[in-house]
Amino acid sequence: MTLGQFHKMHGLGNDFVVIDAREYALEIYPVRAAAIANRKNGIGCDQLIVLRSSDKADVKMQIFNADGSEVESCGNATRCVAKLLGDTTSIETEGGMLLGRAIDGGAIVDMGKPRFEWEAIPLAYAMDSLHMPIGWEDLHDPVVVNVGNPHVIFFVDDINNVPLERLGPIIEVDPVFPEKVNVNIAHISGNSIYLRVWERGVGVTLACGTGACATAVAAIRRGLVKGPVDVHLPGGILNIAWEDGGSISMQGPTTYVFSGEADWNNFG
Template sequence: MKRKFYKMHALGNDYLYFDCFTAPLENPAALAAHLSDRRKSVGGDGIVLLEKSDVAHAKMRIFNADGSEAETCGNGLRCAAKFLRDVRGVKDTPLKIETLAGVKTLTPALNGRGETESVCAEMGRAEFAAEKIPVLLSPDARGEVVARQVRLRGITFEITCVSYGNPHCVTFSPQAAENFGLLGEAAENAPFFPRRANAEFVTIVGAADFFVRVFERGSGETFACGSGACAVAAAAVKNGYTRENEDIRIRMRGGNLTVKITRENTYLTGEAVLSFVGETEI
């Protein structure tokens, strides 16, 4: 049986979107692993299912390239908002999308043709409590793992652990960033992360300006990661590298995202692009 898909991306972080409002998709984990293969299939960082929701405009389920299901995805959410508005014709503003990490609010910005060009996603507050991430390293007096020294693959560096509904391991260590190829997978699969983790290796460019390479849980290195950008911004504020209530530029291989951290929320703004529409045998 053939099924239509929509290839979408945000800064090169690309997924195949399936409209599952009326017809469910069987065995999405296996399908994600198959379709994400860039040599033998369409290729992507995973697949996204958009389904009916009782509490939002849609429910988003996201499956990584290895078939594992993720709790949320900032880039995936922004593209989902574009899909709802531009493909399904949902004109409500803002849009609400249900995820495994809760209901997220998204506000599209339109171009001169009335199409969604960028989206601001409200990602909620960063969670630093060790048991909520979860991370098994001994926490500090506040119950957090911040600027904690670890050793992986013979390299010692500091990490800060944070969650936006999915676990992140952020390091501002220049030595770690220089050894991304060696440490990316090691950080994702470190024994102190029982559910694995997304790993962000940060180079400080300026007071509110950071370059990041991301090794995503279940997908490997990606061109960008929305929740990872939020995690970097939150960790930067926590470690005193920048401040709340200002626009923070997060540079990634695929381009730039803007993050603003407030006391109550995290705002992630960036592009959302529909690349093409196709059909695949399932």
């Protein structure tokens, strides 16, 4: 029996199972991660978060999507981990080093510097990352940004008129994105951004922290807004601040739902 505690948390409805595995050995592989994330037969979540010891930071965070794939970064999960651990926490991820600080009702996270070079996204071949000469049906002229994971952003007149559930999985796996991509559909109103996101390996979510960061950066680079900017997602609002050459700051709420224990051997 491999019995361990878990925490269920969410950031704006983007929900996580968080396992602190720093004091015991726990093997997580795609089938097990997907079984834990399953909403009918498992605990249920958008992403599984596994905390491990780090020789570079206070904690290392592994992130598994609901389909079992491991990904580099997750903004909402980073806020949840910062809130769970309290105070100021340095967090090692595959997408880079992050710094989180717990505040009343949530957390502020330094998400690091965004990348714009085509090979850093990555793209399959060289092209302009601020105005990609590519499109899918009525979606065209996107921006691509890497904020620890890859994002493509489309600015549209009405985010609800875009069939994201159909186009999201098509764009996600397009060969131009060799590591797949997160798809963001955004509308600018004043100095606010309204956003829907198709998350790589998850689908449409109520909120995506890295998507909010990438979209805010893209809008600032194009001169559509000035930071800091409020990003409105179906699950709520994130405040994103960024200046050219600097790191991205993301502030938003977190919610602790419940804790429990599970025998991880029962999950694949």
